[in-house]
Amino acid sequence: MKVSKGAIGKLLICGCVSLVLVASNSFASAFHPVSQSKTIFVKIKLNTNAGISIEKAALKYNKRMAYSFMLDDGYRSAFLCAYPLLNGGKISAPFIDGWQKDQGGDGSLSKGLFFSDGCGNSIPFRMGIAINAASLTETPENRGSLSWSEVKTLYNSGWDILNHSYHHSTxxxxNYSEEVRENGTxxxxGLGFQMTQFIVPGGEGDSGYQDEYAKAAFDNGIVAVGTINGAGPVIKVDKPVNLNRLVYQREFIKSTSDKEFTDIDQHLHKIDLLLKQPEVLWYNEFTHGVGNDNLWDISLTFPDFKYYMTSIAKRYGLGGTDNLWMAPWQEVYEYIWLRDRIKINTKRNGQDVTLEVILPDIPASFRHAAMSFHLKTTSTFIVISQSKDMKVTTNGKEKHSLMNIQLTK
Known part of the structure; x- marks a missing residue:
């Protein structure tokens, strides 16, 4: 993929058009709504008679920037190295796969990399994996690709799985439509969930094949496509975002220098610059493998990857400014989709304040139904009642500025 070299300011986009979900062919059932539009509520009690206003947070947990990182092609180093580093656990020792490539790491024990939900809870860094189901296998022991069970573990840990075509054919x-459908099916x-995001595979192909793949993906119920053009890799999200048949590009990152972490420091500098922008942003990058070898020369070596992720966590995660939301593409997409469609009302009776949230129909294929709200008040507060089937967290007794709602059904 060609990496954009333009100035940061030229990368910012925004829109204000509502998303229309179009489903067809074998994936049509994926877009049946979970439930009809309904109203939920949270009632809080202020400790004083201070004024209060409640606004939708641009990003989950009211972070300054969403950062999505994706690993393409389903290489095993995603599970052996990336997952334990971010989630916490034993990182693989050097591991020579069937291609005679080292997809292992340094064998160390990671405590995990975290940011906070703004309400006292730690959330591990998570990524997205773009997979080709034809390559998933449980054997042999030295296989270079992920297994079905490993993908399931990643998914159950909050990582998002994206459609990357069945055979990685280009x-x-x-047959682009068949590649999309077969992979989704x-x-x-095999795993019981519907993929809603598609990443066009790279490789040799007819001129414009990427656009044909994108069209085939949308025709088969996909809601967003990552390819070599379109929005991004930096997207402005402090206003409503046009998600209708969203085509986006990502920043490609790989190890290219023998100089210790020189290239990675440049990427860290870019993140630092983005976080200093006045707008709320969404930035996403990708690579392929993250083991000790630079797999196919399109990957990050594990030392570079570890340095990059641990540096981000120290600077902008729980141990630093804690203003970065490290989440997969699908999770961020679904937050913005819901944020731009809910309507809110605030009612007050003395020190009791009720937030009403009118929900839209939420597609059954969506897995992240979460909302965050910024509360402007000088008073502390507590939650005294709420609708059923949802989890509410606040920092009402401390900074009294944040409320997170997670729908549980």
Missing amino acids: KHGT AVFK
Whole structure:
């Protein structure tokens, strides 16, 4: 993929058009709503008679920037190295796969990398994995690709799984629609969930094949496509975002220098600059492998990857400014989708304040139904009642500025 070299200011986009979900063919059932539009509520009691206003937070947990990182092609180093580093656990020792590539790491024990939900709870860094189901296998022991069970573990840990075509086919004669459908069907059958995001595979192909892949993805119920053009890799999100048939590009990152972490420091500098912008932003990057070898020369070596992720956590995660939301693309997409469609009302009776949230129909294929609200008040507060089937967290007894709602059904 060609990496954009333009100035940060030229990368910012925004829009204000509502999303229209279009489903067709075998994936149509994926967009049946979970429930009809309904109203939920949270009632809080202020400790004083101070004024209060409640606004929708631009990003979950009211963070300054969303940062999405994706690993393409489903290489095993995602599970051996990236997952334990971020989630906490034993990182693989050097591991020579069937391609004679080292997809292992340094064998160390990671405590995990975290940011906070703004209400006293730690959230581990999570990523997205773009997979080709045809490559998923449980054997042999030295396989270079992820297994079905490993993908399931990643998914159950909050990582998002994206459709990357069934065979990673790009050459002349590829049936793009079949590649999208077959991959979606295989994952639904094998793991029980519907992929809603598509990443166009890279490789040799007819001129404009990426656009044909994107069209095939949308025609088969996909809601967003990552490819070599479109919005991003930096997207402005402090106003309503046009998610209608969203095509986006990502920043490609790989190890290219023998100089210790020189390239990675440049990427860290860019994140620092983005976090200093006045707008609320969404930035996403990708690579392929993250093991000790630079797999196919399109990957990050594990030392570079570890340095990058631990530096981000120290600077902008729980141990630093804690203003970065490290979450997969699908999770951020679904937060913005819901944020731009809910309507809120605030009612007050003395020191009792009720927040009413009118929900839209939420597609059954969406997995992240969460909302955050910024409360402007000088008073502390407590939650005294709420609707059922949701979890509410606040910092009402401390900074009295944040409320997070997670729908549980």
